[in-house]
Amino acid sequence: MSEDIVAALKDNVIQGRRTKDDEGIEEDMTGTPGVLELIQEALDRGIPTEVIITQGLTAGMQVVGEKFSTKEYFIPDMLASAEAVGAAMDVLKPYLEASNVETKGKFAIVTVKGDIHDIGKNIVSILLKGAGYEVEDLGTDVPTEKIVEFVMEDHPDYLGLSALLTTTMVVMGEVIEALKENGLMDKVKVLIGGAAVSDEYAKEIGADAYCVDGFDAVKVLDAFQGTKA
Amino acid sequence: MSREGILIDTPYERMTEKQVTQIHQASMEILGDPGLMCFNRQAAEIFGDNGAEVSSVTTSDHSCWLVKVPEKLVVDALDNAPKTVKLGARNPDNTLVMNGEVPRVYFISGSETNIWLDVDFPTYVKKSDPSAEIQVPEFHPRRGTVADLCQSAHVCEHLETLDGYIRTVNIQDKDITEDNKDVNKFFASLNNTTKHVMSGLTNLKQLDNVVNMAKLIVGGEEELKDNPIISFITCLVKSPLQFVEDTTDTFIEICRRGLPVVVSSSPQAGSTAPIKEAGIMAQINAEVLAGITLGQLVNKGTPVIYGSVPVRARMDTLGDSYGSVETSQYNVDCVQMARFYKIPNYSTSGVCDAKIPGQQASIERLFSDILVTLSGPQYLHCAYGLLDCNSIFCLLQAVLDDAHFKMIKFFLRPPRINETEITEVFRQIREVVATPQKLYIRHIRPVLRSGEISMSYPFEGDGETDSVFVLAHERMKELLAKPVEHIDRATTSKIFNEIPGLLPRLNVYEEGR
Numbered sequence: 001m002s003e004d005i006v007a008a009l010k011d012n013v014i015q016g017r018r019t020k021d022d023e024g025i026e027e028d029m030t031g032t033p034g035v036l037e038l039i040q041e042a043l044d045r046g047i048p049t050e051v052i053i054t055q056g057l058t059a060g061m062q063v064v065g066e067k068f069s070t071k072e073y074f075i076p077d078m079l080a081s082a083e084a085v086g087a088a089m090d091v092l093k094p095y096l097e098a099s100n101v102e103t104k105g106k107f108a109i110v111t112v113k114g115d116i117h118d119i120g121k122n123i124v125s126i127l128l129k130g131a132g133y134e135v136e137d138l139g140t141d142v143p144t145e146k147i148v149e150f151v152m153e154d155h156p157d158y159l160g161l162s163a164l165l166t167t168t169m170v171v172m173g174e175v176i177e178a179l180k181e182n183g184l185m186d187k188v189k190v191l192i193g194g195a196a197v198s199d200e201y202a203k204e205i206g207a208d209a210y211c212v213d214g215f216d217a218v219k220v221l222d223a224f225q226g227t228k229a
Numbered sequence: 230m231s232r233e234g235i236l237i238d239t240p241y242e243r244m245t246e247k248q249v250t251q252i253h254q255a256s257m258e259i260l261g262d263p264g265l266m267c268f269n270r271q272a273a274e275i276f277g278d279n280g281a282e283v284s285s286v287t288t289s290d291h292s293c294w295l296v297k298v299p300e301k302l303v304v305d306a307l308d309n310a311p312k313t314v315k316l317g318a319r320n321p322d323n324t325l326v327m328n329g330e331v332p333r334v335y336f337i338s339g340s341e342t343n344i345w346l347d348v349d350f351p352t353y354v355k356k357s358d359p360s361a362e363i364q365v366p367e368f369h370p371r372r373g374t375v376a377d378l379c380q381s382a383h384v385c386e387h388l389e390t391l392d393g394y395i396r397t398v399n400i401q402d403k404d405i406t407e408d409n410k411d412v413n414k415f416f417a418s419l420n421n422t423t424k425h426v427m428s429g430l431t432n433l434k435q436l437d438n439v440v441n442m443a444k445l446i447v448g449g450e451e452e453l454k455d456n457p458i459i460s461f462i463t464c465l466v467k468s469p470l471q472f473v474e475d476t477t478d479t480f481i482e483i484c485r486r487g488l489p490v491v492v493s494s495s496p497q498a499g500s501t502a503p504i505k506e507a508g509i510m511a512q513i514n515a516e517v518l519a520g521i522t523l524g525q526l527v528n529k530g531t532p533v534i535y536g537s538v539p540v541r542a543r544m545d546t547l548g549d550s551y552g553s554v555e556t557s558q559y560n561v562d563c564v565q566m567a568r569f570y571k572i573p574n575y576s577t578s579g580v581c582d583a584k585i586p587g588q589q590a591s592i593e594r595l596f597s598d599i600l601v602t603l604s605g606p607q608y609l610h611c612a613y614g615l616l617d618c619n620s621i622f623c624l625l626q627a628v629l630d631d632a633h634f635k636m637i638k639f640f641l642r643p644p645r646i647n648e649t650e651i652t653e654v655f656r657q658i659r660e661v662v663a664t665p666q667k668l669y670i671r672h673i674r675p676v677l678r679s680g681e682i683s684m685s686y687p688f689e690g691d692g693e694t695d696s697v698f699v700l701a702h703e704r705m706k707e708l709l710a711k712p713v714e715h716i717d718r719a720t721t722s723k724i725f726n727e728i729p730g731l732l733p734r735l736n737v738y739e740e741g742r
């Protein structure tokens with residue numbers, strides 16, 4: 001029975017259904033329990049959070065990723081699934097804390113000072129949340145001091161900087177300098193992205209990685225996980 | 230039951246009402262003076278018996294008559310000609326219903342090129358960097374065969390936008406003769422597509438064999454009347470203004486049998502028609518009306534289609550220039566004339582001057598495809614795969630054309646703006662602006678797979694390489710690998726027993742196939 005719920009959870013992640021009101025990819029799913037309802041049921045039945053995450057959520061996302069790479073799925077599908085997983089993680093958060101299960105880590109993301117572009121940043125947030133990271137979105141046009149302050153106080157494992165303008169990408173370098181000055185650069189891994197920047201630029205300013213898109217970000221972070229272990 | 234085609238809400242027209250009337254009147258006057266030179270005795274007699282002024286003209290080697298067609302005959306014929314023509318199909322869901330007043334467009338292949346273009350993709354290595362390789366399409370022309378015709382009908386069966394089949398390639402096998410060509414081309418086409426099959430006839434003596442074959446397929450004479458799975462195209466008038474001897478006989482016989490037939494005229498502005506728009510229009514319209522009139526005199530009420538293949542002359546060779554801008558103008562004008570008469574129209578687009586698929590071919594064909602489609606011809610001979618005017622057929626190009634017609638059809642969908650949609654808009658906007666991310670992406674999904682939004686170009690490559698041909702070629706192979714519904718075994722064996730001249734290798738149920 002509990003296996004059924006975990007399987008249904010995985011299936012609903014694949015279908016990208018947050019709640020019972022969502023449509024899936026297959027027909028006639030509206031009205032049947034979605035990820036949030038199933039999570040609740042799983043918790044009520046005492047299914048361990050680890051099982052819920054690995055065999056339900058992560059296993060589902062794995063399939064979604066495969067379907068995306070074979071072009072069966074499009075970005076909106078991917079995001080719907082990621083959103084469903086993200087919502088599930090919010091519900092699971094207190095249980096995880098209580099049971100001392102480690103999340104994949106805390107990821108803070110921000111569009112730097114002077115830049116208001118946020119579509120890319122938001123997509124990256126959704127995808128990372130869906131991949132099991134705890135995401136903190138600091139917004140757009142955020143002053144460097146605020147970023148540094150956040151890193152100092154909230155200790156995120158990763159910091160993502162987004163900039164789409166050639167005029168604002170230089171701010172990324174300033175953020176890294178400020179982090180160094182405060183002795184924070186070895187406490188947080190800095191990822192950068194956005195139309196203006198590149199791999200070379202990341203090296204130039206001393207960022208830990210450049211990501212072309214949100215999927216790349218998931219890959220890069222998961223690789224960091226590997227090195228962490 | 231019938232195919233949907235695409236309905237053009239507001240057809241694009243070039244001529245004002247006054248100009249349409251001017252062309253109509255000019256054509257009527259041309260039919261009276263100079264009238265038509267008629268090289269066909271039957272036609273001259275029929276016109277004479279019905280009140281046309283017919284006088285014998287002496288030429289050195291042909292009998293010939295000058296026929297002056299009075300306006301009354303034409304007006305009566307236009308009254309008698311059916312306003313709705315139905316073209317049947319082996320699969321009744323592929324039926325085409327064409328109403329002369331309704332601009333519902335069907336997209337049709339064609340027609341009969343001598344050359345078939347094969348393509349392969351050899352690998353080229355960059356001289357300055359031998360590690361860099363690219364695949365470049367190479368095109369190889371050769372004479373068309375009956376096997377090619379089968380293949381093309383097979384692929385056309387699976388091209389989603391293609392509504393009807395006009396044979397694409399002239400079959401030139403060694404064992405094809407004037408006497409067995411018609412039965413083989415019709416059988417090869419009918420056996421590989423369940424869509425409507427239209428063709429010209431090579432030899433009048435074969436007409437009954439072809440018609441009998443169709444009867445065997447549908448189950449009898451009445452059934453064929455009800456579901457005319459075949460129809461014909463005839464160019465009985467040669468520009469300027471001449472009824473030719475043999476095709477006019479063919480046309481008359483088809484009309485007697487009451488099968489649908491296109492009265493087609495193909496003047497070339499500059500050589501066989503005046504170079505200016507008013508001139509070619511007045512003449513082609515007179516030519517088509519003369520043919521329609523003859524058809525109705527032969528058999529009142531016989532289904533005829535107003536066929537127009539006007540083209541402008543190239544200035545360098547005086548060959549046809551289908552790619553010229555004026556060619557599209559003439560075709561659009563002809564659609565308007567046919568609609569004025571309420572007779573279903575056959576017009577032309579998509580034929581290009583380019584000799585191989587590529588940028589020129591794409592630009593020329595899309596230009597005319599879009600414009601002529603917008604004018605709302607019922608039967609658009611949009612020439613899937615045709616190149617080099619009318620000389621070369623390339624299956625790869627046909628696959629590309631199908632993709633482009635999908636785009637055109639998509640564009641022509643009527644806007645969906647109504648109360649329900651607006652209510653949904655409020656719901657979405659209010660919901661999304663209240664979220665931190667402010668993205669509508671989650672609302673894409675309900676429409677993503679419903680066909681409501683268009684997809685990216687189907688032959689788009691990765692990165693910076695242009696892979697259009699390679700990918701279209703893959704698609705072509707996929708379509709060839711899909712099965713087609715052949716004529717059933719029992720009917721096939723009846724056809725092979727009763728219809729003379731069929732090549733045994735076309736029997737898919739015979740050993741070794």
Ligand code: B12
Nearest residue numbers: 116117118119120160161162165166193194195211213214
């Ligand atoms: C949409 C857009 C806007 C929208 C932004 C709406 C919004 N909510 O974000 C509006 C209209 C507001 C806008 C404004 C401006 N824009 Co603008 N804009 C764009 C545009 C067309 C698309 C950006 C986008 O959203 N792409 C889609 C997303 C999904 O892609 P993305 O942002 O690249 O993000 C992906 C990756 O880059 C990566 N990524 C991005 N960030 C991060 C961060 C991390 C940590 C990671 C891991 C990955 C990552 O993952 C994302 C998801 O896959 C770009 C053109 C372009 N080529 O990018 C111009 C562009 C960026 N804009 C430009 C300009 C000039 C402006 C303006 C200055 C115009 C003006 N004169 O007012 C203003 C800037 C105002 C300001 N102070 O920021 C220029 C910049 C040129 C330059 N010199 O750098 C561009 C390149 C257009 C151009 N060619 O001229 N813009």
